[in-house]
Amino acid sequence: QVQLVESGGGLVQAGGSLRLSCAASGLTFSRLHMGWFRQAPGQEREFVASISRSGGNTYYGDSVKGRFTISVDSAKNMVYLQMNNLKPEDTAVYYCAADGRWALPVRGPGGWNYWGKGTLVTVSS
Numbered sequence: 001q002v003q004l005v006e007s008g009g010g011l012v013q014a015g016g017s018l019r020l021s022c023a024a025s026g027l028t029f030s031r032l033h034m035g036w037f038r039q040a041p042g043q044e045r046e047f048v049a050s051i052s053r054s055g056g057n058t059y060y061g062d063s064v065k066g067r068f069t070i071s072v073d074s075a076k077n078m079v080y081l082q083m084n085n086l087k088p089e090d091t092a093v094y095y096c097a098a099d100g101r102w103a104l105p106v107r108g109p110g111g112w113n114y115w116g117k118g119t120l121v122t123v124s125s
């Protein structure tokens with residue numbers, strides 16, 4: 001049974017930082033690309049960041065590039081999203097995702113097989 005469990009969300013002021021964590025279980029971590037998506041109320045799920053199963057390639061959405069960093073700890077089956085200089089428009093539910101079908105991670109949500117239930121990030125102005 002694959003499980004992805006996010007944590008670390010909360011309320012933060014604009015300009016602040018948060019680190020999201022995703023604990024993965026029930027899967028062979030080294031075979032999977034890992035990613036973060038977010039979804040604000042009334043909006044589609046948006047690609048935030050991904051990291052290839054080798055850990056050698058990272059990808060970011062244009063709106064978070066230079067502010068967010070994705071990383072993994074393979075020994076602990078953990079994925080992290082360090083978010084700096086947060087803006088009110090970053091407010092959303094953030095989801096952890098995993099998939100191993102492609103040679104490299106894809107940006108579309110449809111290309112990800114496993115999902116967590118999400119953690120809410122609220123950035124106040």
